[in-house]
Every structure is written in structure tokens, then in C-alpha cells.
Amino acid sequence: MARYIGPVCKLCRREGEKLFLKGQRCFTPKCAFERRGYPPGDHGRDAQWRRRRVSDYSRQLREKQKTRRIYGVTERQFRRYYRIAAQQRGLTGENLLKMLESRLDNVVYRLGYSESRAHARMLVTHGHFNVNGRRTDVPSMLVQPGDAIEVREGSRKRTFFQGLADIAEPKTVPAWLERDLSDLSGKMLVAPERTDIDASLNDQLIVEFYSR
Numbered sequence: 116m117a118r119y120i121g122p123v124c125k126l127c128r129r130e131g132e133k134l135f136l137k138g139q140r141c142f143t144p145k146c147a148f149e150r151r152g153y154p155p156g157d158h159g160r161d162a163q164w165r166r167r168r169v170s171d172y173s174r175q176l177r178e179k180q181k182t183r184r185i186y187g188v189t190e191r192q193f194r195r196y197y198r199i200a201a202q203q204r205g206l207t208g209e210n211l212l213k214m215l216e217s218r219l220d221n222v223v224y225r226l227g228y229s230e231s232r233a234h235a236r237m238l239v240t241h242g243h244f245n246v247n248g249r250r251t252d253v254p255s256m257l258v259q260p261g262d263a264i265e266v267r268e269g270s271r272k273r274t275f276f277q278g279l280a281d282i283a284e285p286k287t288v289p290a291w292l293e294r295d296l297s298d299l300s301g302k303m304l305v306a307p308e309r310t311d312i313d314a315s316l317n318d319q320l321i322v323e324f325y326s327r
Contacts (some may be wrong), residue, residue, distance in 0.1 A: 174305035175324035208318025220254035227286030243270040
């Protein structure tokens with residue numbers, strides 16, 4: 116399945132909640148979900164359509180789709196992550212979310228060095244970050260505890276990165292990460308735990324979807 120390149124605000128409307136896919140814009144009145152909180156399509160405003168009975172399969176599918184869209188991964192990637200998570204010790208759903216949270220593009224976003232995960236994915240793809248001193252352009256790379264992430268020396272001369280410290284400073288960094296704004300770097304201290312990940316994500320529904 117190809118990566119979605121359409122209007123991302125439609126994805127929030129389809130899931131019935133804000134997924135914060137456009138960064139700061141999602142916190143302003145310009146947010147499409149604030150102006151049109153109903154699902155897209157011909158039946159979006161139809162109250163009777165929205166009150167229809169929701170099946171277990173529908174709830175499982177929507178939770179899987181919501182999680183996939185939040186982290187910006189394709190269906191094929193998501194299935195692969197699930198297969199890996201199922202082979203690991205512990206709860207499959209938690210293992211899945213921990214892997215998604217450990218992706219390099221997500222770590223860059225969590226450090227506050229991008230406006231959204233999509234923006235972080237673009238920055239990583241363009242080679243603006245080093246991991247453990249080596250240039251990395253793979254957004255799906257899984258960061259391990261002890262790995263150091265930093266903006267490349269050549270990239271710091273660009274206008275965006277020159278003002279990045281001021282932009283990132285107000286953003287809260289999770290406890291499993293360490294950030295140094297003075298040299299635009301960060302480090303994964305420990306692997307993220309389930310309590311560190313968005314509590315609105317129901318990983319059990321995802322497991323039920325793939326266990327059918």
C-alpha cells in the first residue's frame with residue numbers, strides 16, 4: 116500500500132478525533148476538525164448515519180487505522196511491526212506501540228525538533244540527523260537505549276535549524292529521552308514504557324483485529 120499523500124485533516128475527521136498530524140496548526144482555529152468535526156463524504160453530516168450500530172470489527176479496524184495514521188506508517192509496515200511484536204516476550208500490543216514509539220522519526224518529533232511526525236520523517240529522509248555520529252536517512256530506524264541523535268553540522272547553518280532551539284524549548288520531552296538544546300542533540304535513556312505512550316491508543320483492539 117502506497118503512503119497517503121492526500122489532505123491529512125480528512126484522516127482526523129474520519130477517526131472522529133484530533134490526531135495532531137499538522138503540528139501547531141491543530142491547536143489553532145484553522146484546524147479543519149474544529150470547523151468540520153463530522154466525517155468526510157456524502158454521509159458525514161447525516162446524524163442518523165453517525166448513530167448506526169458500530170460492530171466489534173469496526174472498532175478494531177478504526178483503532179488500527181488511527182494508530183497507523185498517528186505514526187505515519189503504511190499498512191505493510193504496520194503488519195510487519197505486528198508480526199515482530201508477536202514474536203517478542205510480553206504483551207503483543209505493548210510491544211507494537213513501543214516499537215512505533217522508538218522509530219527515529221518519532222524520536223525526533225518527541226525531542227521537539229520537528230512540527231509533526233511527517234515533518235520529522237522529511238527531515239530524517241533529507242539526511243539532517245546523525246545517529247551515534249553517523250548520517251542516517253531512514254525514518255523507520257529503531258532507536259535503542261543509549262543511542263545519541265543530533266542535527267548534522269552542515270545542517271545547522273540552515274535557517275530552520277538556526278531558530279530550532281527557540282522553537283523546541285517550550286515542548287516537553289518525555290522522561291525516556293534526554294535533550295540538549297545547546298547543540299541540538301538528544302539521547303534515548305531507556306526504552307519507552309506503555310505509560311509513556313498515548314493512553315488513548317487501545318492496543319488490545321489492534322491485537323484483536325489481527326487475531327481474527
